[in-house]
Amino acid sequence: MRTITFDMIAEIITIGDEILIGQIVDTNSAWMAQKLNLAGIRIKQITSVSDDRQHILDTLHQASQRADLILITGGLGPTKDDITKKTLAEYFQTGLRTDTDALENVERIFARYKVPVSDINKKQAEVLENCTTLLNMNGTAPGMWIENNNKIYISMPGVPFEMMYMMEELVIPRIKGAFKLPNIYHHTILTAGIGESILAEKISDVEDSLPEHIKLAYLPKLGMVRLRLSGSGQDAEKLNAEILSYSKKIIDLIGEFVVIESDTALEKVILDLMESKGLTLSTAESCTGGYISHLITQHPGSSKVFVGGAVSYSNQLKKIMLGILDQTLSTFGAVSEETVKEMAIGAKSEYKSDYSISVSGIAGPDGGSTEKPVGTVWIAVAGKTKTVSKKFNFGNKRIQNIERASISALTLLFKLLKEEQA
Amino acid sequence: MRTITFDMIAEIITIGDEILIGQIVDTNSAWMAQKLNLAGIRIKQITSVSDDRQHILDTLHQASQRADLILITGGLGPTKDDITKKTLAEYFQTGLRTDTDALENVERIFARYKVPVSDINKKQAEVLENCTTLLNMNGTAPGMWIENNNKIYISMPGVPFEMMYMMEELVIPRIKGAFKLPNIYHHTILTAGIGESILAEKISDVEDSLPEHIKLAYLPKLGMVRLRLSGSGQDAEKLNAEILSYSKKIIDLIGEFVVIESDTALEKVILDLMESKGLTLSTAESCTGGYISHLITQHPGSSKVFVGGAVSYSNQLKKIMLGILDQTLSTFGAVSEETVKEMAIGAKSEYKSDYSISVSGIAGPDGGSTEKPVGTVWIAVAGKTKTVSKKFNFGNKRIQNIERASISALTLLFKLLKEEQA
Secondary structure (H helix, E strand, C coil): CCCCCCCEEEEEEEECHHHHCCCCCCHHHHHHHHHHHHCCEEEEEEEEECCCHHHHHHHHHHHHHHCCEEEEECCCCCCCCCCHHHHHHHHCCCCEEECHHHHHHHHHHHHHCCCCCCHHHHHHHEEECCEEEECCCCCCCCEEEEEECCEEEEEECCCHHHHHHHHHHHHHHHHHHHCCCCEEEEEEEEEECCCHHHHHHHCHHHHHCCCCCEEEEEEEECCEEEEEEEEEECCHHHHHHHHHHHHHHHHHHHHHHEEECCCCCHHHHHHHHHHHHCCCEEEEECCCCCHHHHHHHCCCCHHHCEEEEEEECCHHHHHHHHCCCHHHHHHHCCCCHHHHHHHHHHHHHHCCCCEEEEEEECCCCCCCCCCCCCCEEEEEEECCCCEEEEEEECCCCHHHHHHHHHHHHHHHHHHHHHHHHC | CCCCCCCEEEEEEEECHHHHCCCCCCHHHHHHHHHHHHCCEEEEEEEEECCCHHHHHHHHHHHHHHCCEEEEECCCCCCCCCCHHHHHHHHCCCCEEECHHHHHHHHHHHHHCCCCCCHHHHHHHEEECCEEEECCCCCCCCEEEEEECCEEEEEECCCHHHHHHHHHHHHHHHHHHHCCCCEEEEEEEEEECCCHHHHHHHCHHHHHCCCCCEEEEEEEECCEEEEEEEEEECCHHHHHHHHHHHHHHHHHHHHHHEEECCCCCHHHHHHHHHHHHCCCEEEEECCCCCHHHHHHHCCCCHHHCEEEEEEECCHHHHHHHHCCCHHHHHHHCCCCHHHHHHHHHHHHHHCCCCEEEEEEECCCCCCCCCCCCCCEEEEEEECCCCEEEEEEECCCCHHHHHHHHHHHHHHHHHHHHHHHHC
């Protein structure tokens, strides 16, 4: 297999009607593009086509004219509308064989659900004769790695977590083994509490001074902005040192907004910090409705720090679960500094944790008033030595308000942690 | 302008690097596809390309070979890397003119921010000589409607809310005026608790009997499968009746797994059902860590049904919040039928709700044993007349275990609701 030192080109082809009728948003391609980019591979085109034999054949042909690597997702299900496998067989003028490992995998999965394996399921274990099978540990449809005419084609299921596992565990390592990719070094600075444009102004001098081979990307998401320095070159050590020096220059300018110098989720940074100090955390959520707890508990090992929390959605549960006083609710309302502080203090003492986060707000679309419009959110953090609180005014989009309030609450916790644990 | 009575084909082309490097997810295309589909227009392909002159020209040429209508988003900004306009001018071999209405619009917007209009901003008002201008009320970049060679090309900004306004207010109405479109009718059946392949076997006879103009699509997601019947034709009433009759045939075969005959999220179906009966719900989550509460509370109006819940992550909080007995935990463990039933019953009485869901399991990657491997999850639902429980064995992926356990818990609740409220 040849090695290429020049910029490697890949294309992504998604097969299936769901994207074309707008039933689902294509999140797979963005995720794959990110992973490939980090590996030093450039995506030339992303193409979504339906389960249409001729159209798939034409799309494969055109992609092979432009790219070295063609990643295909979708259309591997057992149903009649899934025609990717037989269309690929036609494209490569090869046949299908039953892969014994893939068949064992299908049988293993059906055994788990105590369902007999029917013929249609057995067909899931069929792969192209000319392929290397990529076992699917999260589903019945195997992936396929095909080398043809100096190009590599990779077929994967469209179900996100099946594709993601296959990409991370099998495909990316195999690509790195098959090609000599340029050294790409990334360094990420996670910032919170500052907008992209203001950030850009503050560091514009550093950005303008970057050499050709080092790029700066702004990756904004929900009140946080990731700054990613990416450089490519042959001398990894030199490149690494160079990028770190630019990172230092940036941090000198915006240090107060920097959470961490790595591409880590804020809640994971907090979990690691608290675990290292032997601290515990609890939550008291109203308008975020459990989303903060979810962000925390999606990380393995979170139970070492997170004891749990209340989703005190109704006022009654604010009283029952957290001991909020009737008088506080009637005088100041559920969305107030007084209530949110009582919630944090209540959770901290009820659940015997070292720290506690609380949130109460109006997520919308209804429930707003002129005094407290939709998007009004109060957040409090009860810490070792004190309880801090802050009022936010987000937009009128419910889901965004939930996400922003959660990130803001974690940011407030992180700041108090740094202050009290410094 | 001709009218077409046959199935009209459109393609979407997105221009810009953000999607290709995975910096943003392409939500525009799904949104546009939905709107066009409802208008009776079929999307043949969605293509994402970078700001590369030749690649854009080739993509336009290929799309025009397949489609009657080509929608282009992005690359209309004022910066150097936005080359859509001059590339379109080259493609149509025409020039650019300043549109006076578009220029007024630019000046209006800058006046609002009290910023002088620079020359580079004035260029925003330039459009193709051969186009009808589509004014952008939410930004400076005008859209363009171009008729060429019996095809229609529409160029729009990539900023979602600018594009959405333009589509709804200007593009869709114009398309409807220009073409006599067929009716496209979709009917979705939401199923839970049955896999795609088993489902396919059960309804294969109906699927085989479908006429050319009616298609059946399987849309699986986390233990739920959406079945979507889509048909196109001129007689809307006849088509509608025809699809409903096939839907009935399918439901006769798989009725027990059918949640609802609409494209609605399971938790929303539950919220609507419970609200209509005046019922309330609470949760007691361990391994799902608040994800069930989040699924529920992301829906506006959920507070009418959902009072709140406990994220009782630690054993201590299971005792404090839900009154789980030491003896139950020591004898059977946190992941057991006994504990999960006590959790549901505890939440129902503590939080004074009509129904309560509880989940306790081993999400992984650690914490498994030979007796209770990672992926073992116990779920209980306390209802009006009884408490039901069920054991599940999911895979070894933490996030998927959390999502699957949550969907399974909601499915168990839905079944008990139907049983007790029937």
